[in-house]
Each structure stands twice: as structure tokens, then as C-alpha cells.
Amino acid sequence: MNRPDLAASDRMAESRVDSVSAQSLYDKCLALAKNVWWSWNPDVVNLFRDLDPIRWRQLDHSPIALLAEFTPERLDMRVQEMVLYSRINHAYRRLKEYFALSQTWAATHAGVLGAKPVAYFSAEFGLHESIPVYSGGLGVLSGDHIKSAGGLGIPLVAVGLFYTQGYFKQQLDAQGYQVEEYIDTKVEDLPMEPALGRDGKQITVVIETRSGRLLAKVWRLQVGRVNLYLLDSNVDGNGTEDRHLTSRLYGGDHRTRVRQELVLGVGGIRALQALGLEPGVYHLNEGHSAFVVLEAIRQRMQNDGVSFDEALREVAHRTVFTTHTPVPAGHDRFDGGLIEEHLGPLRDQLRISYDQLMGLGRVEPQNQSEPFCMTVLALKLSRRANAVSALHGHVTRRMWAHLWPWRVEEEIPIGHITNGVHISSWLAWQMAQLYDKHFEPDWRKRLGEPEVWQAIHQVDPGELWETHYALKNLLLAFIRRRVSRQCRRRGEGDDVVEAARSMFDPSILTIGFARRFATYKRADLILASLDRLDRIVNHAQRPVQIIFAGKAHPADEPGKQLIKRIANLRHDPRFAGRVVFIEDYDINVCRHLVQGVDVWLNSPRRPLEASGTSGQKAVLNGGLNCSVLDGWWAEGYDGRNGFAIGKGSSHVSDAISDQRDAEDLIRVLEERIVPLYYDRDVDGLPRQWVQTMKNSISSLAWRFSADRMVMDYCKTAYLPAAGGLSCDMSVH
């Protein structure tokens, strides 16, 4: 009762201080959550997880969704309870430092790019599982590219589309058949904000077509130092159909496709202009964004009063094009009607005829029956074009040789830059700690340098093996969780769910196969003879277990049948508990798999795999590749750093290739992989296997890193493209 009013005001003051500090703590967490940078920094990932491990998993690892469940006060209590203060402050300081860092690779190697950034266009970006605007390999490559470019300090802005429903979620029904589910993404859970124009309002771009106007608003995502702008047609002013135009990735018909690509290319360039950004280089990642060049030419003509031909020459000089698809059907082609409807008004401003425009997208400009091909447009209007591995370079030059009929194949102006992966995004932190202990202190800044990785040979084999074994156990825990959930959802019996909870054995050689289920990737190569597979997986002393995952495109019926066949092996007593299919392959599933498997299997029909990158992710974590000598593995394999299927030849007959490769795969498994894995010393250590892991890491990790890839792009494409015009090598 003594001086109650004072005590009350004391309490009020105290709680005010508390709520101020609670708010500032909350704001720091939110700042961390709003830059995708958090996702490749394990300290920050662990921090978010520790706030609420169960919700973290349920919310698909989205820190913004997680924080939305806390008030500042409750967050503050939780942080006290878990003693997280200093970790949050440390993470926040590191984010600030990352932004302040001026001693980057680009500062010394790419100064000329200066204030004129590279504008990187891609139809999809795979950054993290909580940001579902990607479908697979192409998207993850774009994501890894911009993460590395930012890390190296290269001035770059990225442009893509915002898909409200992203790509589909995959479930298998009781028969093992793929069912696609589209879910609306909650925009408020994404680290995404309206991109504002100089008037302080969200930028909306307008594109005139012959059949009306198409609008798209612009979002901004921060990916480390890089801004990613996503265009979204879900705006007032668009008709219902157009509001859904950018709902789904790779959905819809040709008309949807050309309109999406119009938004990406033409809309993308207009968005950059509205942002006041003037790119020095345009990088088209795959042909989807090739309309970029037409709009860039229009702007050049309008701003500088130059002719179409001159503007074209200048834009082509600044344009870099990367092609990814050795399969002819994989290239977008549109008929003249669709092109005229959508590019007619732009064509008027370019002051070119319908035939001239169509000619830019045709191999034979005069051929009236030839459709308009986005890849042809990109090849004709870029001075620098590249494939994504050495072998893919050969295939691509042959494929497009008819565009340069006067040249011999070796002189077709398409080079190659082999793909790589963003190491921090794919390297398990347990493995990173091992590297911290044994590598040069600055190894994280020099990922693309071979010398850095030689230190793996100094690591104690037992320590490397133990680290790998711990990661494998984490993978198996994940597999059990997922499989028991799959069984429960399908309403299977308690005994089945219970069996799934203890399935798979960490001491057994574990093979992973996960990728898009396109038939040329031959997920079933290993199933060619079930009797032989039975012998291998059920060997009494040296058994093998296999994990499959992957989605088939909704329209790909043969791909779906393949999934069904593999998923249903669990009903075959020979393979139950030895072969498993994990639903809904995404970045999260991929990360678990590549961090924990012993062997990563890749069995495409050569030479159809342009590069492939998942095997590169396995390398970083000590997984060994067993792959057809296609894509990146054709140049990565040296005889001591993994396993090869076949001898690097292709047969004209698919059936014969398939049969030979299937036999060779089984042979390599039985004669090389299994014996090497189970060859143990007195301590139970597979010494030769661990030596192969070391050979793999030291020879491959730096070379197939996105840092090396982006440095190559910078040196051989961006810098020359940003420089002045020199001799003209274009097709004109």
C-alpha cells in the first residue's frame, strides 16, 4: 500500500522499456527473415528453428510465417528461455556486414560493370522451399546463380514471374498414381514487398497487345545483395483470365505461354525502366525471356533516335543467352497469329514488318510455314550464347548449325559454361564445420579455387566418415517421417505406418535417385532386371537400399506411369523396405537427399542431360556419383572420383543404348560400388570408399560451384558484353 501510484508508474515504465526492446528484437528477426540470405546461413536457419521446431517444419521453413505467430512479447520470452539474444544480435550484425563488404571478387575483377548492372532474366527462381516460384533444375540454377553473383559482389538484378500457385504439390494415390494439387501461396508469408516507383507506389507495367492491354505489378525480393523483381498479372484492371495468367508455372496452352513470356520479357524490361535501372548487360537464362531484346531495342530507338538495325546491333552486343535444352520439343514455338497479336503494337514501334519480325524467330526467315521460335530469336539477337556443359556445347552447336550454314560446326558461335551449385545452400552445416576445422580460414570466400579443397586430403578418414554417417542418419529420420506420413494419409493400417517409422538401416549402402520424371532420365534403368536388382538389394552380407523422388509434368503420362511403377515396388515383397518413393520432391527433399546418401545415381539417355546439378550437391557432402557420362559428369569423372555407367558413347537406337546402360549399371553396382563400400578395416572403416569421397570433393567441389560458374560468365560474357562494340559476329 506504500506509494502505490509510484509503484504502478514504475511498472509501467518497466513494461514500456520491455516492449520497446521486445519490439526491437522482433524487428531484427524480421529483418533477417526478409532477406533470403538467412537461408544459406546455417546459424540463422538454426536460430529460426529453435524458436519453435515443430511449427518451423509445419510452416515449410518460412521464417516470416513463423514470426507471424509470435507477438513481440512472446518472442522475447521465448528468446530468454532459449538464450538466443546473442545469436540474434550476431546474425543481425553479420547481415549488416555482408551488405557493407566492399572487398569482393567483383570489386577487383568486374569494376567496369560499375553502375550498369547485369539484368538476369529467368522464368523461374529456386531459392528456398518456402518460396515456391520454381519447378526444378532450371529454377534452382537461376537461384544459385544470383546467390553467387551477389556473394561475389557482381552488380546484378534479377527478373522473373510471381506465380500465385507456383508449381504443383505432388501426392500419390492408393494406386501410386501422381495427383497434382495447386495451392495459393500466401503472399504475406513471403519475403516479398511491392517494388515502388519514383512516385512511391507499387510499379505496374502496361503491355499493349492487338487484343487489349495486359497489366502486371512488380514485387521485390531481397536475395543477399541481389534484388529479384517478380512480375504478377493478378492486378485490378486485368480481366479474370489475365489475373490468372501468372498463376501457374508451365501450365496452360500456347497462348498462356506467349502471354507469360510477354510479361516476363517486355514487362520485365519496362519494370527495370520504371525502377530507374539501366542494365549494361542482359542475360537471358533460357529462351522464355527472349522478348527482352525486342523491348530493349524499342527503348534504344526511342531514347537515342537510332535506327532499328543500329539498336539491334547494340542490344545484341549486350545480350548473353544461355540455352539448356538439347531436346527439340523443349523449345517454345509460337505461330504467326499469336506473335502478331501479342507483339504487333511493339512491332509498329520498331517500324518493322510482320515478315521481318517473324524472320527473327525463324531459322529460314522467308519460310512462311516455320513458327516463331524463342531460342532462334535469342540466338540471333545475342552476341554471346552458351550451352551448360562441354558435351551439351557440342550437341547444341550441331543442333543449331543450320542457323549458320556457311560455318563449320566448330565455328558455330555457341560456347559452353558448365553449371555449378551455390555451395552454402547445399552444404550441410555439419560438413561445413569439418571444413572450417581443416581448411584455410578464408575458404568460404574462395570456393571456386581448386587449392582450397585440397585440404580435404588432410582430414582424418574416420572423422569424415563419422560426419557423413551422422548426416545419413538425419536423412533416414527424414525418410521415416515422410513415409509414415504418406502411409497415414492414404489411410493405411497402423502396422504399415509403424513399419515405416523404423524402415531403412544406416549401415546399409544407400542410393538416391531424384529428379524430374521425364522418360529420357530413365529412372527405371536400374529396374531393367528385377531379378538382378533383387539379388543386389537383398544380398545377405552386402545389401542395398534405394530412395526415389521426383515429379512428372502433369501432361507427361509416361512419366507418371514410371512413378507408379517405382512407388508400387513397395508392394513387392522383394523390395518392400528396400526401395522407397518420397512424394513431393522439392528443394527441401533434395537438400536432405544430397546431404545424406552414399551414392547419387543419374542414368539419363546420353546426350540428353544438358548438365544436371543435383550430383554436384552430393559431392559437397561426401556423396559419390554413379552416372552416365553425360552433362557435367562427362567432364567431371576422372576414374578415381566416383563411378561411370557406360563408356561415354551413344547408340543410334534408344533400345540398344538402354539395354547396354542397364547392364553396365548393374555391373558397376555389383563389381565396384558394393564391394568398395563394404570393404572395411578392423575399425569398420571403408578406407578406399573414404579415399574416393576425398578424391570427389577435392577434384569436383570447386569446379562445379556456382562461384566458378558465375566468375566464368563474368569473364567470358558479362565483361565483353558490357564493353564497347567490337567486330560484329552476329548472324546478320
Ligand SMILES: *Cc1c(COP(=O)(O)O)cnc(C)c1O
Ligand atoms: C538441384 C535440383 C534439381 C536439378 O537437379 P538435376 O540433377 O538437374 O535433376 C531439380 N530439382 C530440385 C528440387 C533441385 O534442388
